[in-house]
Amino acid sequence: MNEMDYRASEARYYMPAFSREIMIERGHLSKVWDADGKEYIDCVAGIAVCSTGHCHPEVTRAICEQAARLIHCSNLYYVPGQAELARKLVEITGMHKVFFSNSGAEANDGAIKLARLATGRKNFVAFTHGFHGRTLGSLSVTHKPAIREPFLPLEPSCTFVDYGDLHALEKAVDGSVAGVFVEPIQGEAGVIIPPDGFIAGIREICDRHGVLMIVDEVQTGMGRTGKxxxxxxxxxxxxxVTLAKGIASGFxxxxLLAREGLEFKRSEHGSTFAGGPLACAAARATIGVIEQVLPDIPAKxxxxTNLLSAHKPRSRGLMIGFHVGNDCPAVQKKCAENGVLVNCAADGNLRLVPPLVITNDEIDQAAAVINAAIAGIGE
Ligand SMILES: Cc1ncc(COP(=O)(O)O)c(C=O)c1O
Incomplete structure (x- = not known):
């Protein structure tokens, strides 16, 4: 199908929940090519998903080899590769046990269920501008009014307090609260880094009230920040802790990972597809690649950020954001015209979450295009 026909078919047959312009046809590591063969350095990476870049040979090989052997068997049986992946995730996160899902929202739904089971309490507290997903459970702890309000009333009941405000958290936490949901750096909000001591303060308040601390690392996890x-x-x-996005390079x-003593018992949770053979193969290969590049992430x-210093970037590792304002969509467009994909997160913040395998040359080229785009728009 040519590009015109494709766009017409999409408009006619696909629900218009997304707005999009570019048609990406193929990718290799940090680069993608559109339908016209135009090359881009991809600083979006499927929004922090393609951690090993596009079609990393080790990930592609692992998926293809597993696909030739067994694609699905159900969690009624031992799933090839699942226990090895569980062990590896436990080792690298320092948590005790894992339960797989198919997305970040679903991992957070699992966390809601586990927290309710463990505490016997119903309610949650989360933070302003936080994002935890769009399923009905995860949406109830997601703050953004525009995506939440059309679906009210939502369950579980959630109180939102300002990100960074421990006094407000203290007031909101009482004996009805099962868990506090927090992103260690807010991603969809535009890479917002909390004040020092905030995470430790949440831990302390949760401990005092017997409330579970649920850390959503769907965007920040799997090496993105340099750990x-x-x-x-x-x-x-x-x-x-919940994970998704970068865990399996786009598969x-x-x-969800929990500390010792917190686990689903028989029949308390389940999923047809979660932790299937292909996903586990992709994730194990992804972790192998990230292990190789992780030491380089802080320097990259x-x-x-040094090259973008004029814009006062907020960053940790390869998670970078800065305020551009109302011009953000125009900057995004200009960058794409000049061969760099970037993404506007909330409130006029430009977000850069490139593949963890991005090279120094690609960083230099991308930064030059971004700086020129901002300078050009400002004129
Ligand atoms: C921090 C965070 N949590 C949860 C989600 C939802 O993940 P998914 O889109 O895989 O359901 C996202 C997605 O952007 C996210 O950034």
Missing amino acids: WLAIHHTGIEPDI PMGA GKRF
């Missing part, structure tokens, strides 16, 4: 989890920069141990997968992040 396996962003929470590892703080030394704080959460009760539950759909999520996971620093290189990128």
Whole structure:
């Protein structure tokens, strides 16, 4: 189908929930090519998903080899590769056990269920501008009014307090609260880094009230910030961690990990597809690649932010954001015209979450295009 016919078919047959312009046809590591053969450096990476870049040979090989052997068998049986992946995730996160899902939202739904089971309480507290997903459970702890309000009333009941405000959190937490949901760095909000001591303060308040601390690392996890989890920069141990996005290089997968003593018992949770053979193969290969590049992430992040210093970037590792304002969509468009994909997150913040395998040359080229786009728009 040619590009015109494709666009017409999409308009006629696909529900218009997304707005999109570019048709990406293929990718290799940090580069993608559109239907006209135009090349881009991809600083979006499927929004922090393609951690090993596009079609990394080790990930592609693992998926293809597994696809030739067994694509699906059901969690009624031992799934090839699942226990190895569970062990690896436990080792790199420092948590105790894992349960797989197919997405970040579903991992957070699992966390809601586990927290209710463990505490016997019903309600949650989360933070303003936080994003945890769009299923009905995860949407109830997601703040953005525009995506939440059309679906009210939502269950479970959630109180939102300002990100960074421990006094407000203290007031909101009482004996009805099962868990506090927090992103260690807010991604959809535009890479917002909380004040020092915030994560430790949440831990302390949760401990005092017997409330579970649920850390959503769907965007920040799997090496993005230079450590396996962003929470590892703080030394704080959460009760539950959720992962997805970068875990399997774009093969759909999520996971919730819990500390010792917190687990689903028989029949308390389940999923047809979650933790299937292909997803586990993709995730194991992804972790192998990230292990190789993880030591370089802080220096690569620093290189990128130094080149963008005029815009006062907020960053940790290869998770970078800065305020552009109302011109953000125009900057995004200009960058794409000049061969760099970037993404506008909330409130006029430009977000850069490139593949963790991005090279220094690609960083230099991308930064030059971004700086020129902002300078050009400002004129
Ligand atoms: C922090 C965070 N949590 C949860 C989600 C939802 O993940 P998914 O889209 O895989 O359901 C996202 C997606 O952007 C996210 O950034």
